[in-house]
Amino acid sequence: MGLRAQVRTPDGWAVQNAAVTLTDRTGAQVVRADADADGEVAADVPLAPGPYTVIVTAVGYAPAAATAFVTATGVADAGTVVLTRQGGVELPPPGVWNIDPAHSSVATVAQHLGFSSVRGHFGEFGGRIEISAVPERSRVDAVIDAASVDTGNDMRDKHLRSPDFLDVARFPEITYHSTGVSQSGPDRWSVRGELAMHGVVRKVALDLSYLGTGPDPWG
Known part of the structure; x- marks a missing residue:
C-alpha cells in the first residue's frame, strides 16, 4: 500500500531527489516523498480508494503532474513520470x-x-x-x-x-x-x-x- 512512482528524464535517466506529492480530490496533501538515487519513489502510507493527483518537482526541471487511481489495494501507482529540464534542454546527469x-x-x-x-x-x-x-x-x-x-x-x-x-x-x-x-x-x-x-x-x-x-x- 502507499505511493509508488519512477521519476525519469526523457532520455531515461533517473532524477534524484525529486519531490513527489500526492493530493486528494480536494487538493489536500496526503503524502510527500523524495525519489532515491535511482529515481524510485516508495511511501508506505494507507490510502483510501479514489482518484489522486501526483505532482512531481525537482530543481532545474519543469513540474509535472499525473493522475493515480487507488483501488482496494491501497496503492497509488503513478508509473513513470517524465521531467523535462526548464528551458527545454535536457542536460546529462551531474x-x-x-x-x-x-x-x-x-x-x-x-x-x-x-x-x-x-x-x-x-x-x-x-x-x-x-x-x-x-x-x-x-x-x-x-x-x-x-x-x-x-x-x-x-x-x-x-x-x-x-x-x-x-x-x-x-x-x-x-x-x-x-x-x-x-x-x-x-x-x-x-x-x-x-x-x-x-x-x-x-x-x-x-x-x-x-x-x-x-x-x-x-x-
Missing part, C-alpha cells in the same frame, strides 16, 4: 563522463602552401567532462598524444613530429583545460579554456552543440 576513444575523434586541418588543405587526426587521446549540477561550473580536461598525429603520409608525419613542428620528444602531450562554460543558445554552449602545445599556452574557446544523452545497450 558527474564525471570519460571520453570514449572508440566513438570520438580529434581531427585537424591545415593550409598547405596557401591553396590546399592537409587533413589528419590524432589516434591517441583521452579526457573527461565533469558535469556540475550548475552547468556553468562544469569542466573539461583532455590530453592528446602528440606523436600519434596521422595525415596519411609517413614522411610528412615524421616531419610533424620533429622539432620543426610538434617536437614530440620535448613536448609529448597536447593538453586542454577549460576555465569557464556559458550557454549561448537552447542547445549550444561555449567553453573557454587553455590549449598547451609545444610549450606554448593559448586561450581557446570551443563552440559546442549538445546532441543529448541516453543509456547504452548495457544500461
